[in-house]
Amino acid sequence: MATDTRSRDTRPPATEAAVSEDREFSFSTDDYAYLRAMLKEKTGIELGPTKQNMVYARLAKRLRKLGFKTFRDYIEFIGTPAGVDELGTTLNALTTNLTKFFRENHHFEHLGTAALQEVRARAVSQGRRLRIWSAGCSSGEEPHSIAITLLQSMPDIKQWDAKVLATDIDTEMVRRGSEGVYPAASQEGIPADIARKYFEPHGADKVRVTQDARSLITFKHLNLIGNWPMKGPFDAIFCRNVVIYFDKDTQRVLFERYANLLVPGGFLYIGHSENLFGITERFKLLGRNIHRKIA
Template sequence: MNDMRSAGEPDYTDADFQRVRRIAQDEAGIYFPDTKRTLVYSRVSRRVREAGHASFHSYLDFVQTVGGRGEMERLICALTTNVTNFFREKTHFMHLEEIVVPKLAAQVRAGGRGRLWSAACSTGQEPWSIAMSVMTAFPDAPAHDVRILATDINADVVAHAAAGIYPTVEAEAIPAEKKSQFMEPHGDGGLRFTGGIRNLPAFRVLNLNANWPMKGTFSAIFCRNVVIYFDEATRERLWHRLADRLDPGGFLCVGHSERVASKSQCGLEQIAPTIYRKES
């Protein structure tokens, strides 16, 4: 089957799918198997139309020009999925409050610094959940050198995350005491993070498969439900890079369908089904 176009829809051939697949791999490390051909069409065809092209071929020609760089970013964003909610995988946040943050607090009170990283922050529920856990276990964290780096490849979702504003229904997963402590009503039925907690997260656009500008290491990194989109080589390379950015004894939290390379490969020991610890 070469052309799966419906009436009024842009041309889409097997060659176009292969080309999108190569672009996704080269630009973001995303791997699409043959079974995702229709999914790619459904996600990209809207971008093709909105950019004013009659075919995938002409659209893909455009995104690979200097002038099409902005549209290339929108294409990559269209190919990625942003599914998240507050305190997703509660065991990670229990571990953060009970194990990670007390150690981090002692470190910064002694004059050090504390860094955590939400490596695929999407619309912000993960880094704001991390911030609430930090504030719960270390209430005066904003008065110290404590920061949560929150990054994502999608500039639009990073902007949404940085605003810290969510519909009430999205905040239902937040415990009532945390909601009353860290949020305030905003607009028509929304809630907004307020107070010192807003000083903790720093939101940045970052492609995990490109160069990383940050220099320091982290007490914990959340990189959950990301590598499921990568091929094996890209996945293993990322595990090594993340391990290099952990403090000795630091922790990496991953998604339930993800497994990190063996301890002998990257120095990460599994201490719970989805939590790994770097060798001290």
């Protein structure tokens, strides 16, 4: 999937003109092409040709902080052994993180009713084990919403071996998610009784998800196109608004791997702008981007 480019220098040529002469930092079209190719190789995420201004905005602060004058200098730095840590920061900056609590709430409604009913039915013969994966968890709102849904829907959850795995390629997002601290305004749209029960004040204008919800979740750094150390099986996987950044071939591989990790009849929740048409035949659409594993 990812190719090895260590044997050749793919940095942009020094002759390419800058896109905009009035910018603080010179940023050529070849500079952008290099960063696009690097992101695709390292993460599988494919930026479109219209995202150059976004990349400039996200990385300009790093150039400013480190004292570089051009993107070419910055690119050369992250390609050296001394720039390995900065390369991770670059990848973090270029991955998109936009989420909220109970986003696309119908998924959590389905999880708390139909999905958990089937989990309970399986428990009769297979034991009280529950596993859910939030793949591409960003800053943690999604897995915390999952945990709150479990607490609300399963009064006997302490009698279960219940765990939520939350993973993301962005190490800073993983750190923030594990802390469970958010602006107080992030509770907007959450029913008042849920907000009172599962969020507590945490300093000025901030709240923290309560310990009973946080204790259900394990946050881990994971590159979806790399090795997956977990074995599953999972009862449900949330992978929402993630695969839109991958090409079709990468999507096919990802959904094959998801299917392999789900229990028979397990559920897959994807984003409202995503679909599995022409990608995989291992899932059946139940409606509103809720899919069941059929093979």
